[in-house]
Amino acid sequence: MDGSLLMLALIVGGCNWAFRFLPTKLDLSGQAPEGVLARFLAATGPAAIATLFVASVLPMVSGDWAKMAPLGAGVLAVVAVFAWRRSVVQATLAGAAVYGAVFALV
Amino acid sequence: MSDRATNPPGFLSGLNQALPIAMGYFPIAFSFGVAATRAGLTEAEAVMLSVVIYAGAAQFLALALITSGAPLLVSAFTLVAMNLRHVLYGPALLKRAGAGARTRHAWAWAFGLTDEVFGAALGAMARGKAGFSEPFMFGLGIGAYAAWISGTAVGAFAGGGALEGWPVLDAALGFMLPALFLSLLLSILTRAQLPVIAIAGAVTVGLTLAVSSTAGILGGMVAGALTGVLGLARGAGDGR
Numbered sequence: 001m002d003g004s005l006l007m008l009a010l011i012v013g014g015c016n017w018a019f020r021f022l023p024t025k026l027d028l029s030g031q032a033p034e035g036v037l038a039r040f041l042a043a044t045g046p047a048a049i050a051t052l053f054v055a056s057v058l059p060m061v062s063g064d065w066a067k068m069a070p071l072g073a074g075v076l077a078v079v080a081v082f083a084w085r086r087s088v089v090q091a092t093l094a095g096a097a098v099y100g101a102v103f104a105l106v
Numbered sequence: 107m108s109d110r111a112t113n114p115p116g117f118l119s120g121l122n123q124a125l126p127i128a129m130g131y132f133p134i135a136f137s138f139g140v141a142a143t144r145a146g147l148t149e150a151e152a153v154m155l156s157v158v159i160y161a162g163a164a165q166f167l168a169l170a171l172i173t174s175g176a177p178l179l180v181s182a183f184t185l186v187a188m189n190l191r192h193v194l195y196g197p198a199l200l201k202r203a204g205a206g207a208r209t210r211h212a213w214a215w216a217f218g219l220t221d222e223v224f225g226a227a228l229g230a231m232a233r234g235k236a237g238f239s240e241p242f243m244f245g246l247g248i249g250a251y252a253a254w255i256s257g258t259a260v261g262a263f264a265g266g267g268a269l270e271g272w273p274v275l276d277a278a279l280g281f282m283l284p285a286l287f288l289s290l291l292l293s294i295l296t297r298a299q300l301p302v303i304a305i306a307g308a309v310t311v312g313l314t315l316a317v318s319s320t321a322g323i324l325g326g327m328v329a330g331a332l333t334g335v336l337g338l339a340r341g342a343g344d345g346r
Contacts, residue, residue: 001151004178008168008185013158015186021216024196024209036335043302043334044190044327046294050303051326052163052188053287054310055319060284074281078288088222088289089130095285096133100278 066106074099115230115237120245123230127222127246128253131162134286135254137279138165139261140268145169152262156255161220164188166283167323176320184324195224202231203238211240218247221290306330 060071078095085091135156142152147169155165164185171181196216200207223246231238261268269276291303309329314322 001148001154005147005151005172006154008172008178008181009155009158011182012164012168012185012189013160016159016161016164016189016192017217019189019192020196020219021213022196023193024200024212024216026197039334039337040331043299044187044331046291046299046302047306047330047334048188048191048327049163049287049291049294050306050330051310051323052167053284053291054307054326055314055323056166056284056287058311058314058319058322060281070277070281074285075288078285079292082289082292086293087126088225088286088293089126091289091292092130092282092285093133095288096278096282099281099285100274103277104274 069106070099070102073102115239115242117241117245120242120247121249122245123226123242124223124246124249124253127226127250130222131250131253132257132260133279134162134282135257136261136264137282138162138169139258140264140279141166141169141261142258143262143265145173147172147262149259149262153255153259156258159185160217160251160254161185161189162254163283163287171320174318174320180320184320187324187327192219195219195221199224199227199238202228207238208240211244215240215243215247218243218251220250221293223247223250225293302330302333305333 057071062068074095077098078091081094082088082091138156139149139152142155143149147155155168159165159168167188168181168185171184176184196212196219199219200209227238227243227246269279295303306326306329310322310326312322313325317325
């Protein structure tokens with residue numbers, strides 16, 4: 001096993017554990033809702049997820065509308081199923097299924 | 107346990123609530139296992155990433171960073187920053203659970219507090235399907251974790267060429283990650299967060315096209331978070 005890969009996994013996994021566990025032991029109720037830390041924490045999640053969505057979709061963007069059809073259909077399916085079921089899992093699976101179906105058709 | 111006396115959701119109840127998560131996690135983890143072996147990792151390395159990191163988006167990004175040759179510390183910082191949002195989950199969950207919630211074994215079950223597990227736990231409590239207990243959290247977390255690891259293992263051992271004869275399935279699995287990110291984005295979306303999301307997305311596109319994908323991801327996250335700090339997104343985070 002590659003040593004640097006293991007080191008990377010341990011650093012990231014350790015921080016993940018700390019991010020998920022330590023706040024269960026800390027009393028964050030004293031944080032001012034409008035404080036800098038509170039605003040930073042509140043904005044980090046949406047910023048990270050929006051960034052990752054854009055970064056993952058960018059390589060799929062093309063000037064060829066036939067190639068774009070699966071992407072458009074997949075995105076619409078995710079939005080529609082999430083609006084209907086409010087389920088991340090179901091919306092994700094539906095988006096992938098519709099993407100694959102349209103990919104097969106065009 | 108005192109919380110079990112008043113509202114006794116146990117381990118099996120947690121496992122039951124984990125079923126829909128497991129159904130979603132397995133194919134995503136499968137595609138991660140396939141992608142990892144495609145990127146040149148061994149089967150053991152792919153499974154190790156799922157066991158140790160256990161964060162889907164971060165693992166896919168780790169593959170991109172590894173194959174792009176990014177330095178270890180840059181990769182670690184990027185991946186750690188990506189999961190910073192998880193610090194909010196524990197307090198949010200315990201606030202919902204109430205003052206009597208016990209966290210004696212949180213050092214163990216909290217590792218499983220992924221986006222989906224957090225959402226499922228909060229949702230189950232909100233819908234009145236379950237209260238909070240540590241056995242419940244263990245059941246919920248172990249069900250999801252097992253699906254993630256087994257999916258990775260099956261995908262990794264199937265190998266990078268496993269889907270060559272199945273182009274439609276390959277395409278569908280390739281869209282699984284963007285679909286997951288979009289779903290997660292929708293799940294936390296509020297009007298107040300729109301400036302954060304818009305700026306993060308715009309900076310990501312600009313830096314990716316002008317510099318590199320790594321710069322785009324880092325720059326997008328920082329720009330979006332700074333938008334929140336600067337107060338352009340008052341009330342961001344209320345969506346949870």
